[in-house]
Amino acid sequence: MEEKESQARALLDKTNRQFNECNALYHAAAQRCGLSDAAFWTLYALVTSCEPLTQNRIAADWGIPKQTLNSAVAAMVKKGLLALCPGKGAHSGKIVTLTVEGRALAERTVVPVIAAEEMHRLAQRHLECLQREFETISAFP
Numbered sequence: 001m002e003e004k005e006s007q008a009r010a011l012l013d014k015t016n017r018q019f020n021e022c023n024a025l026y027h028a029a030a031q032r033c034g035l036s037d038a039a040f041w042t043l044y045a046l047v048t049s050c051e052p053l054t055q056n057r058i059a060a061d062w063g064i065p066k067q068t069l070n071s072a073v074a075a076m077v078k079k080g081l082l083a084l085c086p087g088k089g090a091h092s093g094k095i096v097t098l099t100v101e102g103r104a105l106a107e108r109t110v111v112p113v114i115a116a117e118e119m120h121r122l123a124q125r126h127l128e129c130l131q132r133e134f135e136t137i138s139a140f141p
Helices: 002-032 037-048 055-062 066-078 100-136
Strands: 082-086 094-098
Touching (some): 037 055, 055 066, 094 100
Antiparallel strands (some): 082 094
16 A cells, blocks of 8 residues: 555645646746746736636636736736727626737737747647557567
8 A cells, every 4th residue: 555655645746846847838938038927827828718708717727816917917008019998788897908009018928938838739739640650560579
C-alpha cells in the first residue's frame, strides 16, 4: 500500500509542478506583452468567447478575483482598449467589449498564444494517432 501511495504522491507532485510551470509561461507571456495577468486573461476571454461577457462572468469563469479584474478592466477602458456597454436586463451587468485598439492589441498578444496552444493540441493528437497505429503493427512485440 505504501508504494501505491508513494507513486500517487509522486504523480500529484509532478502534476502540480507542471501546472505551476504552465502558469509561469502564461505569466511571462503576459509580461512580455506589457500586460498584467488579469488584462491578458480578459483579452483571452474576449477573443475566445462566442457570447457577450460581463466582468462578473469573466471573473467567475477565469478564476480572477473581482476587484483585480475590475481594476484591469478600468485601466483598459481608460486606455481605450475596452468599452463597457449596458447588458440586457436590470441586473445583467455591463458587457465588456474590445475596441478597435483592443482588438489590435489582442491580435498582437493573445492570438499568437492561442495559435501556439492549437499547435500543441495538434501535436498531442498526432502522437495519440501514432500510438494507435503503432499498436496495430504486428512486427512489434
